Amino acid sequence: MPTVEEYIADNQAIFLEDLKEFVRIPSISALPEHREDMVRCAEYAAGEMRRIGMTRAELLPTGGPPLVYGEWLGAPGAPTVLVYGHYDVQPVDPLELWTTPPFEPDIRGNEMYARGAVDDKGQVFMHWKAIEAHMKAHGKLPVNLKMFIEGEEEVGSPHLDQFLKGHTDLLKADVAVVSDSGWLDRGIPSITYGLRGLTYIQVNLKGSDSDLHSGGFGGAVANPIQILAEIIAGLKDEKGRVTVPGFYDRVRPLSAEEKRSLAGLPFDEEKYLKQLGSPALFGEEGYTTLERTWARPTLEINGIWGGFTGEGSKTVLPARASAKMSCRLVPDQDPEEITNLLEARLRELCPPTVTMEIIRMAGMGKPAMAPIEHPAVQAAARALGKAFQKEAVFVRSGGSVPVVASMADLLGLPVVMMGIGLPDEHAHAPDERLDLGNFFGGIRAAAILWDELAATPLK
Amino acid sequence: MPTVEEYIADNQAIFLEDLKEFVRIPSISALPEHREDMVRCAEYAAGEMRRIGMTRAELLPTGGPPLVYGEWLGAPGAPTVLVYGHYDVQPVDPLELWTTPPFEPDIRGNEMYARGAVDDKGQVFMHWKAIEAHMKAHGKLPVNLKMFIEGEEEVGSPHLDQFLKGHTDLLKADVAVVSDSGWLDRGIPSITYGLRGLTYIQVNLKGSDSDLHSGGFGGAVANPIQILAEIIAGLKDEKGRVTVPGFYDRVRPLSAEEKRSLAGLPFDEEKYLKQLGSPALFGEEGYTTLERTWARPTLEINGIWGGFTGEGSKTVLPARASAKMSCRLVPDQDPEEITNLLEARLRELCPPTVTMEIIRMAGMGKPAMAPIEHPAVQAAARALGKAFQKEAVFVRSGGSVPVVASMADLLGLPVVMMGIGLPDEHAHAPDERLDLGNFFGGIRAAAILWDELAATPLK
Numbered sequence: 034m035p036t037v038e039e040y041i042a043d044n045q046a047i048f049l050e051d052l053k054e055f056v057r058i059p060s061i062s063a064l065p066e067h068r069e070d071m072v073r074c075a076e077y078a079a080g081e082m083r084r085i086g087m088t089r090a091e092l093l094p095t096g097g098p099p100l101v102y103g104e105w106l107g108a109p110g111a112p113t114v115l116v117y118g119h120y121d122v123q124p125v126d127p128l129e130l131w132t133t134p135p136f137e138p139d140i141r142g143n144e145m146y147a148r149g150a151v152d153d154k155g156q157v158f159m160h161w162k163a164i165e166a167h168m169k170a171h172g173k174l175p176v177n178l179k180m181f182i183e184g185e186e187e188v189g190s191p192h193l194d195q196f197l198k199g200h201t202d203l204l205k206a207d208v209a210v211v212s213d214s215g216w217l218d219r220g221i222p223s224i225t226y227g228l229r230g231l232t233y234i235q236v237n238l239k240g241s242d243s244d245l246h247s248g249g250f251g252g253a254v255a256n257p258i259q260i261l262a263e264i265i266a267g268l269k270d271e272k273g274r275v276t277v278p279g280f281y282d283r284v285r286p287l288s289a290e291e292k293r294s295l296a297g298l299p300f301d302e303e304k305y306l307k308q309l310g311s312p313a314l315f316g317e318e319g320y321t322t323l324e325r326t327w328a329r330p331t332l333e334i335n336g337i338w339g340g341f342t343g344e345g346s347k348t349v350l351p352a353r354a355s356a357k358m359s360c361r362l363v364p365d366q367d368p369e370e371i372t373n374l375l376e377a378r379l380r381e382l383c384p385p386t387v388t389m390e391i392i393r394m395a396g397m398g399k400p401a402m403a404p405i406e407h408p409a410v411q412a413a414a415r416a417l418g419k420a421f422q423k424e425a426v427f428v429r430s431g432g433s434v435p436v437v438a439s440m441a442d443l444l445g446l447p448v449v450m451m452g453i454g455l456p457d458e459h460a461h462a463p464d465e466r467l468d469l470g471n472f473f474g475g476i477r478a479a480a481i482l483w484d485e486l487a488a489t490p491l492k
Numbered sequence: 493m494p495t496v497e498e499y500i501a502d503n504q505a506i507f508l509e510d511l512k513e514f515v516r517i518p519s520i521s522a523l524p525e526h527r528e529d530m531v532r533c534a535e536y537a538a539g540e541m542r543r544i545g546m547t548r549a550e551l552l553p554t555g556g557p558p559l560v561y562g563e564w565l566g567a568p569g570a571p572t573v574l575v576y577g578h579y580d581v582q583p584v585d586p587l588e589l590w591t592t593p594p595f596e597p598d599i600r601g602n603e604m605y606a607r608g609a610v611d612d613k614g615q616v617f618m619h620w621k622a623i624e625a626h627m628k629a630h631g632k633l634p635v636n637l638k639m640f641i642e643g644e645e646e647v648g649s650p651h652l653d654q655f656l657k658g659h660t661d662l663l664k665a666d667v668a669v670v671s672d673s674g675w676l677d678r679g680i681p682s683i684t685y686g687l688r689g690l691t692y693i694q695v696n697l698k699g700s701d702s703d704l705h706s707g708g709f710g711g712a713v714a715n716p717i718q719i720l721a722e723i724i725a726g727l728k729d730e731k732g733r734v735t736v737p738g739f740y741d742r743v744r745p746l747s748a749e750e751k752r753s754l755a756g757l758p759f760d761e762e763k764y765l766k767q768l769g770s771p772a773l774f775g776e777e778g779y780t781t782l783e784r785t786w787a788r789p790t791l792e793i794n795g796i797w798g799g800f801t802g803e804g805s806k807t808v809l810p811a812r813a814s815a816k817m818s819c820r821l822v823p824d825q826d827p828e829e830i831t832n833l834l835e836a837r838l839r840e841l842c843p844p845t846v847t848m849e850i851i852r853m854a855g856m857g858k859p860a861m862a863p864i865e866h867p868a869v870q871a872a873a874r875a876l877g878k879a880f881q882k883e884a885v886f887v888r889s890g891g892s893v894p895v896v897a898s899m900a901d902l903l904g905l906p907v908v909m910m911g912i913g914l915p916d917e918h919a920h921a922p923d924e925r926l927d928l929g930n931f932f933g934g935i936r937a938a939a940i941l942w943d944e945l946a947a948t949p950l951k
Contacts, residue, residue: 063804124806130702188804215708229707233805242769243589246920247792248688248891249674251820252784253764255732255774258793258815262724269718305712310701315714315845325711333706334717335808340795341816345522345647346692346853347583348818348892349794349920356717357800359807361710386774394805432707433807461705461808 037480040166045473049145052158052472053138055081055120056147062098062121062188071098071184074120078157078182079103085165087180093200095192098184102203105164106177112491113177114483115206115446117436118157118213119186122149123461130463143469144458150467152460156212156452157182159472163479175487179206183436186213189231189396190435197443207491208409209446210482211437212475215454217298217428219468222417222478224410225450227327227429228437230362230400232372233335236261236379237355237390244340245350255386257354258339264382265356268332272318275332275360277378280371285364287328295323298426308457327429331361332375357394361431368397398435403448412485413451420478447491451478496939499625504932508604511617511931512597514540514579515606521557521580521647530557530643533579537616537641538562544624546639552659554651557643561662564623565636571950572636573942574665574905576895577616577672578645581608582920589922602928603917609926611919615671615911616641618931622938634946638665642895645672648690648855649894656902666950667868668905669941670896671934674913676757676887678927681876681937683869684909686786686888687896689821689859691831692794695720695838696814696849703799706809714845716813717798723841724815727791731777734791734819736837739830744823746787754782757885767916786888790820791834816853820890827856857894862907871944872910879937906950910937 035043060074061067075092082090082103090103098121106113125135125148133139138147145155160180167174181204185191197204214225238257245254270276287295300323306314316325325331339354341347360371376391383389403410405427414425430450437448453475459465494502519533520526534551541549541562549562557580565572584594584607592598597606604614619639626633640663644650656663673684697716704713729735746754759782765773775784784790798813800806819830835850842848862869864886876884889909896907912934918924 063806064802124800124802124804126800126802127703231707231807233807235805240770243918243923244586244921245768246891247790247794247818248690248820249889249915249919250768250785251790251792251890252775252788253773253781254768254770255772256792258796259724259728262721262793262796263728265718265721266725269722273714309704309709309713311699311713311845312847313714313845314712315843316711322712326709329711331706331710333710333715333809334721334799335706335806336799336801336810337717337721337813338797338801340793341583341585342795342797342814343523343583343585345583346694346816346818346855347522347794347920348690348692348855350792351795354796355801357805359706359805361707384774386770386772388771396805396807430708431710431712432705456708459702460708461806462703464702 034170037166037170038477040169041162041473041476041480048162049140052145052155055158056138056149056154057136059136060121060184061124062185063124071121075099075101075184078120081161082180085161086168087164095196097192100184100196101182103180104178105174107173108175108177111176111487112207113179114486115204115209116160116178116180117209117211117440118160119153119183120157121184121187122152123187127463132464144466145469146464146466148465150465151454151458152465153186153213155467155472156475159453159475160212160479162476166476166480167483175483179204189233189398191395193436194439194443197439201444204444206446208486209440209448211434211448211450212452213434214430214450214452215456217300217426219455221299222421222423222425223428224414224417224425225430225452226403226405226410226427228401229431229433230366230368231359231396231398231433231435232362232368233359233394233396234372234375235355235357235392235394237353238387239353240387241352244352247348247350250350255384256350257387258351260384260387261339261354261356264379265334267382268378273316277374279374280330283365283367284330287324296321298323298428326431328363330363330366332358334358361433362400364400364402366400368399398433399438401438401441403450407447408489409447409449409486409491412489413449413482416482416485417451417478419481421474451482493629496625496629497936499628500621500932500935500939507621508599511604511614514617515597515608515613516595518595519580519643520583521644522583530580534558534560534643537579540620541639544620545627554655556651559643559655560641563638564633566632567634567636570635570946571666572638572664573945574663574668575619575637575639576668576670576899577619578612578642579616580643580646581611582646586922591923603925604928605923605925607924609924610913610917611924612645612672614926614931615934618912618934619671619938621935625935625939626942634942638663648692648857650854652895653898653902656898660903663903665905667945668899668907670893670907670909671911672893673889673909673911674915676759676885678914680758681880681882681884682887683873683876683884684889684911685862685864685869685886687860688890688892689825689827690818690855690857690892691821691827692818692853692855693831693834694814694816694851694853696812697846698812699846700811703811704809706807709809714843715809716846717810719843719846720798720813720815723838724793726841727837732775736833738833739789742824742826743789746783755780757782757887785890787822789822789825791817793817820892821859823859823861825859827858857892858897860897860900862909866906867948868906868908868945868950871948872908872941875937875941875944876910878940879933910941
């Protein structure tokens with residue numbers, strides 16, 4: 034029988050082909066037309082769990098796409114680990130910016146290009162292969178393992194909390210492991226200990242009943258696009274600070290120690306800027322780039338539209354204009370409260386020349402902080418360090434994984450965030466990709482993590 | 493043989509069926525995919541001119557869609573009238589707001605609903621039927637008549653000036669008649685004596701090379717939508733005045749007499765607002781609604797787009813954002829100069845965190861004023877008054893018909909603007925329509941106009 038390490042080393046080509054099958058399924062949770070793909074993808078995940086030797090694997094209903102639950106509980110006395118991942122992916126537009134079709138995975142250099150390659154199918158898959166390697170090498174796992182793979186992460190997990198509340202027994206465990214995070218940079222294994230929260234709204238403005246001729250009516254009535262622009266401009270000052278009253282009130286300030294720790298991380302601002310291809314970095318004054326993206330809240334306009342957007346020129350005075358906007362939140366901001374403050378500010382900024390509708394989108398999520406000192410978090414750092422032969426660092430992330438706060442709050446679990454994404458892998462953007470070195474190393478790290486957790490007193 | 497009046501009265505149903513054929517051709521000049529429809533529409537127009545008895549009718553090449561020229565010159569000694577119209581129409585989006593398909597003309601009540609019904613196919617058609625009526629009644633026209641029907645009015649007539657310069661002999665005449673304008677209101681026959689000019693640009697902003705995850709990067713770089721909103725907000729003050737330096741420098745102030753004349757027109761602000769369905773009127777302080785739309789320049793955002801605009805939520809920090817914007821100009825503003833001033837202001841407002849591209853769109857047009865006192869303008873007022881049995885008023889228009897300034901400047905012609913559009917007929921918008929009473933009356937008015945012009949010393 035091969036060792037775990039040998040099995041992982043010897044089956045890389047097969048792992049890649051299997052991963053391709055998983056990412057080929059266009060499981061875009063945001064788009065209703067992919068509803069059947071969601072179910073197909075969930076069934077694929079359950080099938081894969083059964084194939085690698087989990088003793089239970091099934092689709093559990095939620096109000097949205099099904100959740101996939103699997104378990105292997107054959108290690109009495111050992112700790113129970115609850116692994117979380119998601120099988121849904123982001124939409125793919127603008128499609129024309131993809132070098133190869135988003136759902137036809139393409140290996141170029143040492144990367145696999147496909148929607149979902151790194152976020153999050155590659156990281157879910159990494160756990161499956163770590164389990165398979167233990168099964169092939171030892172016929173068993175060193176810990177009890179429960180796994181739930183969600184299908185609504187990319188739309189803000191609207192049914193997750195309810196599911197957790199209704200399945201506390203099923204999901205009972207000693208520690209949760211989430212692999213949906215990234216490294217500080219290529220070659221710097223990283224354990225994430227902080228996540229931002231999220232709230233997302235859409236603003237619709239209406240002026241006249243229908244689009245007007247800008248010649249006949251230009252000058253007579255307000256233009257909803259102009260108003261929307263003025264409202265958006267009114268949400269921030271020229272230094273990038275959000276002007277929503279109360280927005281920063283509950284923001285936990287960075288301690289001097291954490292500021293020092295963040296400043297000590299190997300972060301190359303020049304290289305970062307070059308990766309982005311932006312003319313300049315920009316953000317709230319008085320904070321470093323890492324502080325701004327990890328420990329400060331933001332308000333971003335995610336989309337805007339109104340009037341004539343085709344080729345050429347159309348002299349329309351539009352009837353409507355809309356924007357989607359979201360806030361990333363940090364401890365101890367509350368998504369509900371921030372949404373209320375934002376809505377109040379928007380209504381205050383809206384003149385009586387248009388009418389305003391505000392739609393709260395699914396996807397509120399609380400910010401989260403993991404306890405760095407917890408033995409499970411330390412075990413994950415050791416596993417990552419061993420798998421990549423380089424000591425892991427502790428980082429925060431600007432992203433949001435609402436399940437982290439939910440598992441901590443609703444299941445009372447310490448949550449370990451051990452991911453293998455890289456900052457230039459275009460998660461949520463065209464040409465999403467997965468570094469294969471990190472993928473195979475991630476399989477090794479997950480396999481080592483079970484041994485580390487089995488050998489560590491968790492309480 | 494019938495009289496002109498009898499022929500027009502007896503053939504209404506046939507006229508309608510013929511007009512339907514003309515508007516069924518989707519001659520959208522802004523969209524390249526309609527290039528063949530443009531030619532088909534031009535050929536239809538030439539065929540119609542031949543059918544009604546014009547002795548020459550042909551397609552003349554321009555750099556864009558062909559121009560249709562026709563003539564009947566059998567009245568030696570009588571004045572020569574040059575009639576202008578356009579056979580191209582505006583795009584139809586948003587298509588879902590049309591009650592019936594835009595190119596399937598539908599008669600509802602006393603109106604024909606279709607794209608181009610009033611702007612400008614119905615008004616071109618009105619001249620054809622006036623000619624036909626004279627031919628049927630008398631076998632000839634009381635004046636010499638030249639007609640040119642353009643295919644690029646809705647995209648700003650980019651090849652028209654060159655065409656006029658190259659065909660001054662062909663287009664030699666004593667007076668030009670343009671029927672592409674509207675009435676102050678239903679039941680108020682109106683002769684237009686002023687038009688606004690136009691300039692149109694597109695602004696593209698680019699931040700990062702591709703869309704970014706708003707979690708991972710929100711706070712690190714500027715958001716092009718936010719910047720675009722701030723730039724747009726910076727183009728106007730809170731009272732609706734354009735803040736582009738120099739923008740108002742050449743605006744000819746309204747004389748006390750013209751202010752009195754405009755104030756004396758029957759304009760019902762309540763009814764106007766109700767027609768628009770807007771919550772309120774709004775515009776530059778210190779001017780009435782008619783003054784703002786007719787005699788003051790504007791800057792309108794015609795379209796905006798960027799980031800995720802689909803259903804649901806996508807947490808993207810977009811790489812790009814764009815807007816289309818245009819200015820309506822009044823005498824003596826110059827489109828070229830205003831475009832330069834606007835571009836300078838946009839570049840001044842653009843921060844170094846994004847790059848800005850400005851595209852000047854086809855469609856620059858100078859503002860124009862017709863000489864109210866000219867005998868041809870007075871003849872048109874009499875013709876309209878007789879046809880509708882109500883004295884015509886003199887109005888300006890907020891719209892732009894670049895050909896008017898061009899025919900005055902390049903052909904040295906007095907230009908009469910006699911149109912029959914109504915302000916609530918949705919020109920350029922969904923559910924464009926044509927009032928059939930105005931259509932049949934317009935045919936009578938055009939027929940009377942030839943008699944009036946024949947009987948009037950024009951020089």
